[in-house]
Amino acid sequence: MLGTLASAGGGVTVGEIVETLLLRTGFNTRMVIAGTTLLGIASGVVGAFAMLRKRSLMTDALSHATLPGIALAFLFAPVFGLASRSLAVLLIGATVTGVLGVLCVQAILRLTRLQEDAAIGIVLSVFFGAGVVALSYVQVNAPSGSAGLNAFIFGQAATMQARDVMLMAVLASGALIASIALFKEFTLVCFNDSFARVDGWPVSAIDLAMMAMVVLVTVAGLQAVGLILVVALLIVPPVAARFWTERLWLLVVLSALFGGASGYLGAAISALLPRMPAGAVIVLTAGVAFGVSMLFAPSRGVVAGALRRLRLRLRIASDHVLEAAHDAGADRIERVTMREIADLHGWSAWFAWVVRRWLIGARMATGTRDGIVLQERGRRRGRQVSRNHALWEQYLVSYADIAPSHVDWSVDLVEHVLSEELIRDLEKKLAQRGEALPSGSGVTA
Amino acid sequence: MKRRTKASAAAGSGQSNLAELPEHSSDSPLSIHAMTVAYDKKPVLWDVDYDAPRNRLIAIVGPNGAGKSTLIKACLGLVSRASGEVEFWGENYREVRSRIGYVPQRESVDWDFPVSALDVVCMGRYRRIGWCRPVSKRHRQVSLECLERVGMRDYANRQISQLSGGQQQRVFLARALAQEAELYFMDEPFAGVDAATERAIVEVLRELKSRGKTVIVVHHDLQTVPEYFDDVILLNMRVVASGPVEDVFTRDNLHKTYGGRLTLLSEAAEAVARAASGRK
Numbered sequence: 001m002l003g004t005l006a007s008a009g010g011g012v013t014v015g016e017i018v019e020t021l022l023l024r025t026g027f028n029t030r031m032v033i034a035g036t037t038l039l040g041i042a043s044g045v046v047g048a049f050a051m052l053r054k055r056s057l058m059t060d061a062l063s064h065a066t067l068p069g070i071a072l073a074f075l076f077a078p079v080f081g082l083a084s085r086s087l088a089v090l091l092i093g094a095t096v097t098g099v100l101g102v103l104c105v106q107a108i109l110r111l112t113r114l115q116e117d118a119a120i121g122i123v124l125s126v127f128f129g130a131g132v133v134a135l136s137y138v139q140v141n142a143p144s145g146s147a148g149l150n151a152f153i154f155g156q157a158a159t160m161q162a163r164d165v166m167l168m169a170v171l172a173s174g175a176l177i178a179s180i181a182l183f184k185e186f187t188l189v190c191f192n193d194s195f196a197r198v199d200g201w202p203v204s205a206i207d208l209a210m211m212a213m214v215v216l217v218t219v220a221g222l223q224a225v226g227l228i229l230v231v232a233l234l235i236v237p238p239v240a241a242r243f244w245t246e247r248l249w250l251l252v253v254l255s256a257l258f259g260g261a262s263g264y265l266g267a268a269i270s271a272l273l274p275r276m277p278a279g280a281v282i283v284l285t286a287g288v289a290f291g292v293s294m295l296f297a298p299s300r301g302v303v304a305g306a307l308r309r310l311r312l313r314l315r316i317a318s319d320h321v322l323e324a325a326h327d328a329g330a331d332r333i334e335r336v337t338m339r340e341i342a343d344l345h346g347w348s349a350w351f352a353w354v355v356r357r358w359l360i361g362a363r364m365a366t367g368t369r370d371g372i373v374l375q376e377r378g379r380r381r382g383r384q385v386s387r388n389h390a391l392w393e394q395y396l397v398s399y400a401d402i403a404p405s406h407v408d409w410s411v412d413l414v415e416h417v418l419s420e421e422l423i424r425d426l427e428k429k430l431a432q433r434g435e436a437l438p439s440g441s442g443v444t445a
Numbered sequence: 446m447k448r449r450t451k452a453s454a455a456a457g458s459g460q461s462n463l464a465e466l467p468e469h470s471s472d473s474p475l476s477i478h479a480m481t482v483a484y485d486k487k488p489v490l491w492d493v494d495y496d497a498p499r500n501r502l503i504a505i506v507g508p509n510g511a512g513k514s515t516l517i518k519a520c521l522g523l524v525s526r527a528s529g530e531v532e533f534w535g536e537n538y539r540e541v542r543s544r545i546g547y548v549p550q551r552e553s554v555d556w557d558f559p560v561s562a563l564d565v566v567c568m569g570r571y572r573r574i575g576w577c578r579p580v581s582k583r584h585r586q587v588s589l590e591c592l593e594r595v596g597m598r599d600y601a602n603r604q605i606s607q608l609s610g611g612q613q614q615r616v617f618l619a620r621a622l623a624q625e626a627e628l629y630f631m632d633e634p635f636a637g638v639d640a641a642t643e644r645a646i647v648e649v650l651r652e653l654k655s656r657g658k659t660v661i662v663v664h665h666d667l668q669t670v671p672e673y674f675d676d677v678i679l680l681n682m683r684v685v686a687s688g689p690v691e692d693v694f695t696r697d698n699l700h701k702t703y704g705g706r707l708t709l710l711s712e713a714a715e716a717v718a719r720a721a722s723g724r725k
Contacts, residue, residue: 052558181577188568192554198521198547199572199624246604248559 012272020268032157033267035165035172036224036278040233040263042172043221044256045179046213047234048241052190053210056235057120058102063218063231064124065101066094067131070152070222071138085148087164091219094152094227098215101127155226155279157267164223171220175213186210187248224267229279233259236286243297262286316416317355319385320345322364325374326382334371388418391426398433473497473534474628474659475520480529482512482519487718489515491683493529497628498676500657502650504664504690507680508703513663514550516680517630521547533628543572546626548617550633556606562616563601566591569623591619594652596645611642618649629653629660636665647673670694 023030050056073093077084101123108119138146151159160168179186188196189206197203214234221230241254266282295302324341325333333341342352356372359365364378374382418426475497482490490512497503505513518524520531522538533541546569566588567580574584592598595615605613614634621629634646650673653660664670670677671690679685679693679702686698 184571184574184579185576187560187564188571191558191560191565191568192549194518194523194549194553195547195568195620197523198542198545198630199569200542201572242559246559246606247561248564251559 044259069097071134157278
C-alpha cells in the first residue's frame with residue numbers, strides 16, 4: 001500500500017512517509033497532524049454518546065447545514081467590521097446555521113407526522129443547496145480571498161495555519177473534557193431518559209449539552225475534514241468500537257482510539273499528498289477500522305457469529321448421529337447408515353463429511369475405513385441426548401397437552417440445547433406427577 | 446366539591462368517605478385533583494381524582510388502553526396534563542422528587558446498551574452522587590446490596606442484554622431500591638416475568654411496606670390483586686372505583702371497569718381526536 005501511495009504522490013519516498021508518520025517533519029505539519037488526531041479522539045468520544053442516544057444521523061444534518069453559514073459569514077463579516085477570512089468568524093457562521101438546521105429537524109418532527117429520516121433528509125439537502133448557492137454567489141461577487149471557502153466542503157488539513165489548528169484543538173479538547181466530565185449524566189440520559197427525568201435530572205439540558213458537543217466537534221473539524229465527511233468521524237468510530245465490547249467506558253476508549261488513529265493517518269497522508277482531500281483519507285481509515293471490526297470482532301463480529309452458528313449446527317448434527325447409534329444399540333456406524341442419517345436430515349455430502357470429521361475431532365468416535373466406531377464419550381453423549389429427548393417428549397405430552405404424534409418435531413430441536421438446570425427441572429416436574437422417568441441418569445457429559 | 450361527590454358516587458360504597466377528605470391532604474403521598482390527560486388531543490384519562498393512603502401497596506388495574514401507565518406518567522410529569530393538579534405530600538413534584546422512586550416499563554429502554562446490571566442499579570444512586578462525580582465505592586456497595594435484595598447479586602457484572610426478561614425487570618427494581626425513596630411508582634413490573642421474578646418482586650413489595658413505604662403498581666393480573674395488594678384503583682379512562690381491596694375489588698366494580706359501559710366515553714375521545722386532526 002505504501003508503494004502505491006508513493007507512486008500516486010509522484011516522488012514521495014518511503015523515508016518521507018516514515019518521517020511524516022513519526023512527526024519528524026516541519027512544525028506546521030506536526031501541528032496539523034497532532035490537531036487532527038485530537039479532533040479524532042474528541043469526535044470518537046462525542047460520537048459514542050450520539051450513537052447511544054440514536055442521534056448519529058442528526059449530526060449529518062448539522063454538518064451539511066453549516067455551509068450556508070460559512071458563506072454568509074464571509075459575506076457579512078465586513079459589515080460588522082470583522083475580517084471575513086478569519087476562521088473564527090466563519091466557524092461562528094457555520095455554528096449558527098448548523099444549529100438552525102437541527103432546530104428545523106426538531107420543528108418538522110414536532111409539527112408534522114414525518115419520520116426523523118425524512119426530516120433529516122429534507123433539512124440536510126435544502127441547507128446544503130442553500131450553501132452551494134450562497135457560495136457561488138460569494139465567489140462571483142467577491143472573488144478576492146473566497147477561493148479557500150471550497151476547502152470547507154472536502155477539507156484541506158495540509159494547508160491549515162498554526163493559528164487555525166490551535167482553534168481546532170481548543171474546540172476539540174473542550175468537547176472532550178466536557179464529555180468526560182458529564183460521562184455519568186450522558187450515560188443516564190442515553191440509556192433511560194424517562195427514568196432520568198423522574199429522578200430529577202434536567203434531561204433537555206443534558207440533551208442540549210450533548211448536541212453542543214457534537215456542534216463543537218463538527219465545527220472544529222470543518223476545515224481539516226470538510227463538512228461532508230466530518231460526520232463520518234462522529235459516526236464510524238463508535239460503531240466500529242461497539243463490535244468489540246459490552247463495557248461503556250471501553251467502548252468510549254476504543255471509539256476515541258479509532259477516531260484518533262483515523263485523524264492521525266488522514267492528516268499525515270494528506271500532508272504527504274497535498275492534493276488528496278484529508279477528509280476522504282480520514283473517513284477511509286475509519287472505514288477500514290469499521291470493516292475489520294464488523295468482520296473479525298469476537299462475539300459481535302460477523303465471522304464469529306457464523307462460526308458460532310456452524311458449531312451449533314455441527315453439534316446438533318453429531319448429536320443426531322450419536323442418538324441414532326444409541327437407539328439402534330450399535331457402536332459402529334457404517335458408511336451406508338451414515339448416508340441414511342444424512343438423507344433423513346437433508347445434509348449435503350459435504351456437510352456429512354464435516355460431521356464425521358467433527359465427531360472424530362471431538363473424540364466421540366474414531367474413523368475406520370468403512371465408517372466410524374463410537375468411543376466412550378460418544379456413547380455417553382448418545383445416551384444422554386436420547387434421554388433428553390424422552391424427557392422433553394414426556395413433558396410436552398403430559399404438561400403442554402400436545403398430541404404425541406406432533407411432539408417429535410419440536411423435540412428434535414430442543415433436546416440438544418437443554419441445560420443441566422432445565423433437565424433437573426424437567427425431572428422434578430415429571431416426578432411430581434408420579435410419572436416414571438426415562439431410565440438412565442448422568443445429566444451431562 | 447361537586448366533582449368529588451360525583452367521583453365517589455361512581456366509585457360505589459367503598460369510597461363514600463372520600464368526599465369528606467380535605468382538598469389538600471398533606472398526609473397523602475399522592476393527591477390527584479381533576480386530572481385530564483390527552484395524547485394528540487385524544488383524551489385518555491378523564492377527570493381523575495384520587496388520594497393515595499400512606500404505607501399501602503396499591504394496584505392500578507384496568508383493561509388495555511385504560512390509561513394505567515398514562516396515569517403514573519402524568520403524575521410524574523412524563524406526559525403533560527391537559528388539566529388538573531398532582532401533589533405529593535401536599536407539595537409540588539419538584540420539591541419532593543428525591544422521595545420518589547420509579548420503575549419504568551421494561552420495554553422502554555434498549556437492553557442492548559453496553560452496561561452491566563450493576564451499572565444500571567448505580568444509576569439509582571446518581572442523584573445522591575451529584576453532577577460530574579464518578580460512582581464511589583460506597584454507592585457501588587449500596588447498589589450491590591440492592592441487587593442482593595432482588596436475588597441478582599450473582600449477575601452484577603453480567604451485560605444487561607444477556608439477562609432474561611425477568612432478570613432485567615429485577616435489575617430495574619433494584620435500581621428503584623437504590624433510589625431509597627418513600628413513594629414508588631412501578632409500571633407493569635409483573636409483565637411477562639418468570640415465577641422466580643414474580644416471587645422476588647412480591648417479597649420486595651412486602652419489605653417496602655414493612656419499611657413504611659407506599660408503592661403504586663400498574664398491574665394486569667386480576668387474580669393476584671387480593672393476594673399482593675392492600676388497595677386498588679380500578680381504572681378505565683376514569684377512576685371507576687378506588688380503595689381497600691376488600692371493599693372495592695368486587696364483581697360489580699370489575700364489571701363496570703371491564704364491561705362495555707364505557708363506549709360513550711371512548712367514542713367521545715375518538716370524536717375529539719377526529720375534530721382535532723381535521724382542524725389541522
